[in-house]
Amino acid sequence: MALQEVLRYLDDHQDDHLKQLCEFLKIKSISTQPEFRDDIRRAVDFLESELMNLGLHPEIIQTEGHPLVYAQSAQREGLPTLLFYGHYDVQPVDPVELWDSPPFEPSLKDGWIHARGASDDKGQMFSHIKAIEGFIRTGADLPVNIKLIFEGEEESGGKAIFAYTKEHSAKLACDMVVISDTHLYDEQTPAICTSLRGLCYMEVVVTGPAMDLHSGIFGGAVRNPADALCRILSQLKDEQGRVRIPGFYEDVIVVSEEIRNEMLQLGHSDDVLKGETGVGALFGESGYTSLERMWIRPTCDVNGIWSGYTGLGAKTVIPATASAKVSMRLVPNQDPERIASAFSAYVQDICPEGVSVAVHRLGCAKPVQLPRDSALVLAGKTALEKGFGHKAVFIGDGGSIPIVGTFQEYLHVPVLLLGYGLLTDNIHSPNERFKITHYYRGIRTTALLLGEVAGLVPLKILR
Numbered sequence: 001m002a003l004q005e006v007l008r009y010l011d012d013h014q015d016d017h018l019k020q021l022c023e024f025l026k027i028k029s030i031s032t033q034p035e036f037r038d039d040i041r042r043a044v045d046f047l048e049s050e051l052m053n054l055g056l057h058p059e060i061i062q063t064e065g066h067p068l069v070y071a072q073s074a075q076r077e078g079l080p081t082l083l084f085y086g087h088y089d090v091q092p093v094d095p096v097e098l099w100d101s102p103p104f105e106p107s108l109k110d111g112w113i114h115a116r117g118a119s120d121d122k123g124q125m126f127s128h129i130k131a132i133e134g135f136i137r138t139g140a141d142l143p144v145n146i147k148l149i150f151e152g153e154e155e156s157g158g159k160a161i162f163a164y165t166k167e168h169s170a171k172l173a174c175d176m177v178v179i180s181d182t183h184l185y186d187e188q189t190p191a192i193c194t195s196l197r198g199l200c201y202m203e204v205v206v207t208g209p210a211m212d213l214h215s216g217i218f219g220g221a222v223r224n225p226a227d228a229l230c231r232i233l234s235q236l237k238d239e240q241g242r243v244r245i246p247g248f249y250e251d252v253i254v255v256s257e258e259i260r261n262e263m264l265q266l267g268h269s270d271d272v273l274k275g276e277t278g279v280g281a282l283f284g285e286s287g288y289t290s291l292e293r294m295w296i297r298p299t300c301d302v303n304g305i306w307s308g309y310t311g312l313g314a315k316t317v318i319p320a321t322a323s324a325k326v327s328m329r330l331v332p333n334q335d336p337e338r339i340a341s342a343f344s345a346y347v348q349d350i351c352p353e354g355v356s357v358a359v360h361r362l363g364c365a366k367p368v369q370l371p372r373d374s375a376l377v378l379a380g381k382t383a384l385e386k387g388f389g390h391k392a393v394f395i396g397d398g399g400s401i402p403i404v405g406t407f408q409e410y411l412h413v414p415v416l417l418l419g420y421g422l423l424t425d426n427i428h429s430p431n432e433r434f435k436i437t438h439y440y441r442g443i444r445t446t447a448l449l450l451g452e453v454a455g456l457v458p459l460k461i462l463r
């Protein structure tokens with residue numbers, strides 16, 4: 001059995017695969033800070049030589065931002081094609097003094113690898129490359145066609161991958177996209193993420209008097225913009241945690257009882273959530289559990305607010321302006337454009353007399369619903385269960401991964417979110433880490449996925 005040989009090869013080469021990941025993690029490929037441009041180049045070179053050594057003829061695609069790295073195996077007719085996506089860039093490391101070991105000197109401690117990018121996303125994306133290596137090094141034919149695309153601007157909001165997917169959808173054509181940039185449900189339970197919330201990010205600016213006024217002389221005679229802003233913000237949600245913007249819930253898909261029951265079975269603990277967040281009591285839309293509030297219900301939050309005098313001591317002013325940043329997390333089938341318009345209209349409508357309000361749109365991402373019953377996704381679930389030795393569950397994610405929606409829209413195929421990380425991996429924070437056994441299990445899972453998907457041929461019947 002070729003696959004057994006591949007799995008044996010992967011087991012035998014765990015130490016090598018760990019060392020190679022460490023080399024990758026030493027590269028300071030922070031995408032948002034221009035001084036790391038050479039390190040971005042080094043990460044691209046690293047991937048290029050990895051893929052070249054596997055005979056995959058990598059292509060470095062220059063963009064206005066950081067390069068894309070693309071490679072594919074020889075495409076054989078009649079075989080299903082998997083497109084693997086990952087990102088080689090990482091988040092900045094500040095505050096660096098809070099790291100227990102230097103972020104770009106990978107340290108192995110108590111079964112974990114600590115380094116920036118260990119989990120997000122170098123460790124996870126590298127597991128795909130190592131699994132493919134297993135087939136190539138053992139001389140086994142790849143049982144499916146492989147395409148790989150890696151970007152370097154995921155952490156800095158770059159546009160290259162979006163433009164490339166739109167323009168080269170024929171080149172990226174596949175039967176399923178596979179992304180490992182999410183997490184297991186908990187240390188034991190592997191998970192496939194099937195819903196991601198969208199985002200609508202707004203800025204609200206209330207303007208009153210032509211300049212900051214003396215609050216003794218003018219106080220009581222004019223509307224205070226900070227006061228007006230608070231009135232507006234306080235009317236975004238009611239006491240039950242429901243958003244009051246007219247039409248806000250109109251397009252929200254009602255999640256089936258079956259799926260809600262499945263979520264209940266996950267054994268989520270509100271006490272743990274309170275501990276993790278450091279709050280004495282949880283709050284959210286009434287009628288829903290906290291997991292439902294985070295995964296399948298939309299919400300609205302003030303992210304920042306500023307106005308008037310905030311320095312030391314007292315300064316008696318009525319500020320001329322007051323501003324806030326407000327974001328809404330959206331669920332299928334809410335349309336960010338429509339929600340942004342509804343938000344603006346509502347804020348204009350409730351703005352008190354004596355001040356004016358301007359609303360700016362800072363960013364939008366569509367919510368994403370992924371299939372749970374596609375034969376390909378179920379193949380992923382089986383691979384995950386075999387790879388991690390435990391029944392897998394479907395989960396949601398309260399955040400967004402914008403590229404997922406773009407893949408769905410332009411490639412018209414399921415996207416499989418196969419997370420090998422953990423929620424507690426400290427991604428984007430000091431002491432980022434990745435469990436070494438999960439790295440190895442991830443590599444195995446990807447190899448098993450190839451085998452499972454190959455078993456679906458002929459694919460047409462099973463789709």
Ligand SMILES: [Zn+2]
Pocket residue numbers: 087120121154181
């Ligand atoms: Zn990531």
